[in-house]
Amino acid sequence: MSTAAPRAIGPLPRRQMLADDVHEAIKALIMDNAIEPGARVSIDGLARQLGVSPTPVREALARLESAELVVKEPLRGYRTTPLLTREQLDDLYQFRLLIEPWAARRAAEHSDAEGRARLDAEMRSCATPADDTYDSYKALAAHDTRFHVLVAELAGSAQVRRAFERTHCHLHIFRLHYDRGLGEQTIAEHRRITRAVLDGDPGAAEAAMREHLEAACYERLRPVSEEAGGPTRG
Template identity: 45%
Template sequence: MEITAGVPRLEPRQPLVADVHAVLVDMMMNHQFAPGARLNIDALARSLGVSPTPLREALARMEAEGLVLKEPRRSYTVAPLIGLEELRKLIDFRLLVEPAAAALAARHASDEQREQLEAFAHTGGAGAQDAAANRLDMIYDATFHDLIASFSDNTWLRDALARLRSHLHMYRLYHHAGQAAATKPEHVAIAQAIAANDPDTAADAMRVHLTTAMRRIDDVFANSRL
């Protein structure tokens, strides 16, 4: 199965790889590329109005993020949705790391960083179902968790979380199920605990957030909407 129809054409200029990457991720998050679909690079490049070079570079980034797969001497295919058991393992790992990150941020963040995090927590969760809103929600979630990891003053911890790319896989589910906005009040609770310099409450709030995220994922699978 090749995907070329319905591809939004970019402006007639040489785009940055990031531009192409953003368009492709938007389409994947909104299920315009079905899991398992084969991506014809030449046809997709023509549809986007770009040369194959930035497209290949964008797809290589998506391969590193686990969103597409590449077989030797063949084109890319869209990665399957991560399974329920793998998602449980992913959340289990995050439960080991992110409550500690929140506690460390509560101890080490500067006053300016605390204000920044709390203000940012209130900005997300648009909840709309269009591509632009979906991407904003994805960026909001990823940025929020990265800010906490950054403010923890532990580069090893931040790098480990960045490599997970978990927000990309989870948002492939959330956007389809209309649950992306549900995380906002949980983010606000975490940010408020960090702003209050309360490590224990920050860790507990992060723990609640992640376990609640797993329950939302369970609901997605139980409702068989994917």
């Protein structure tokens, strides 16, 4: 490999479209719960609010519809996706338990040095949130998203990565109840998964991920299910 082959350097970020900015703006509105779940999203209203014409808003909403962040009712307009029911949240975590422990195992088995360095850097750069503010929780949610995406990437499966991203699970968790004061526990569990991946211990990585998801599931399903007093994990 002496001569430098014309390898794809990578597409330089050429985003200068208004529709992209509108898309990001509306996505941010939904992610921040500035629009209530199930609320109507007016095309003209958004256009006026953002100071653009309806066309780019329409294009952005069409993309968000395929991403299942909004739903369209013909001739009636768009609505944000409603809150998840208890069954849907259960189904979501069942799906995560199906693909993510597998991804953690694969990450421990097959990830390269560069990927492990990125995972290590992510864990080093995230501080445990001290306070219980809105911004603090948002930072934790952002770290959580990056962490799980990173594990999927290290597993080397683009399909698993996309499947995880398309669940938008953090949006749904966030909307159901932002903040349960479990930031430290989450970080600790992430550290355990990271250690297993960096040590190249597939079994430990898979188990740690499964327990991480089960803990989050049981923690978060509790308020959705009734106040049925049951023994909660410590």
